[in-house]
Amino acid sequence: xxxxxxxxxxxxxxxxxxxxxxxxxxxxxxxxxxxxxxxxxxxxxxxxxxxxxxxxxxxxxxxxxxxxxxxxxxxxxxxxxxxxxxxxxxxxxxxxxxxxxxxxxxxxxxxxxxxxxxxxxxxxxxxxxxxxxxxxxxxxxxxxxxxxxxxxxxxxxxxxxxxxxxxxxxxxxxxxx
Amino acid sequence: xxxxxxxxxxxxxxxxxxxxxxxxxxxxxxxxxxxxxxxxxxxxxxxxxxxxxxxxxxxxxxxxxxxxxxxxxxxxxxxxxxxxxxxxxxxxxxxxxxxxxxxxxxxxxxxxxxxx
Numbered sequence: 001x002x003x004x005x006x007x008x009x010x011x012x013x014x015x016x017x018x019x020x021x022x023x024x025x026x027x028x029x030x031x032x033x034x035x036x037x038x039x040x041x042x043x044x045x046x047x048x049x050x051x052x053x054x055x056x057x058x059x060x061x062x063x064x065x066x067x068x069x070x071x072x073x074x075x076x077x078x079x080x081x082x083x084x085x086x087x088x089x090x091x092x093x094x095x096x097x098x099x100x101x102x103x104x105x106x107x108x109x110x111x112x113x114x115x116x117x118x119x120x121x122x123x124x125x126x127x128x129x130x131x132x133x134x135x136x137x138x139x140x141x142x143x144x145x146x147x148x149x150x151x152x153x154x155x156x157x158x159x160x161x162x163x164x165x166x167x168x169x170x171x172x173x174x175x176x177x
Numbered sequence: 178x179x180x181x182x183x184x185x186x187x188x189x190x191x192x193x194x195x196x197x198x199x200x201x202x203x204x205x206x207x208x209x210x211x212x213x214x215x216x217x218x219x220x221x222x223x224x225x226x227x228x229x230x231x232x233x234x235x236x237x238x239x240x241x242x243x244x245x246x247x248x249x250x251x252x253x254x255x256x257x258x259x260x261x262x263x264x265x266x267x268x269x270x271x272x273x274x275x276x277x278x279x280x281x282x283x284x285x286x287x288x289x290x291x292x293x
Binding site for chain 1: 195196198199200201202203204205206208210211213214215217218219221222225
């Protein structure tokens with residue numbers, strides 16, 4: 001029978017390292033994917049930050065109060081770790097708006113993860129973050145506010161801007177520009 | 178995840194829903210990543226008390242080396258109010274200084290190893 005996050009956390013805090021490994025196995029995919037999007041396809045950097053995130057989980061899980069879901073909490077840790085790496089290394093790639101291609105020669109229905117990661121270079125850091133949390137991780141705006149600490153209005157405007165840029169990249173018409 | 182309250186569902190014409198467009202397609206669940214994280218976390222957890230102990234020892238050694246008993250800051254201050262300078266002079270400045278240095282070093286090291 002599959003164990004809940006709370007069961008695994010309780011076991012880990014009681015000294016069972018196997019429970020920690022199970023939590024890593026459970027959440028590695030969404031966290032690694034989230035970081036691949038944030039780094040716009042820099043897989044080596046994303047892996048380093050993901051590893052760091054789970055090591056922080058190991059040392060800080062005793063401070064987790066359960067007010068937000070473990071996934072939200074882990075996304076918060078991953079985002080903060082990512083910000084620290086960016087501040088220290090500043091090796092993120094961005095493509096300026098005026099260098100944005102007219103439209104990418106792909107069918108939106110044929111998108112794959114690597115292509116999407118490349119498209120993230122055309123979005124600002126906040127647009128990448130909010131779009132990924134909203135549409136890829138499936139978070140509500142309130143959960144995104146928990147992760148990022150941004151006000152709801154700011155979250156909405158970043159999402160709208162990011163959506164318009166992606167639409168432009170894919171050559172789709174805007175309904176309400 | 179609860180999506181209540183989101184109003185970002187209208188899409189530009191010609192685009193599939195953003196959820197479909199941006200959803201994660203691969204599932205990254207290799208055991209190699211888990212093994213690496215578990216090994217690294219264990220190593221750091223074992224190193225942590227040694228680093229903290231070392232920082233405390235370094236703090237105490239620093240205090241001994243700079244000889245704080247020579248610091249007479251509060252003795253030299255002459256306050257305008259009668260009696261206040263006497264109380265100030267009785268504050269064990271050397272002890273306070275020594276304690277602060279050790280505390281700063283241990284807290285600083287603690288914060289640093291959290292981010293290593």
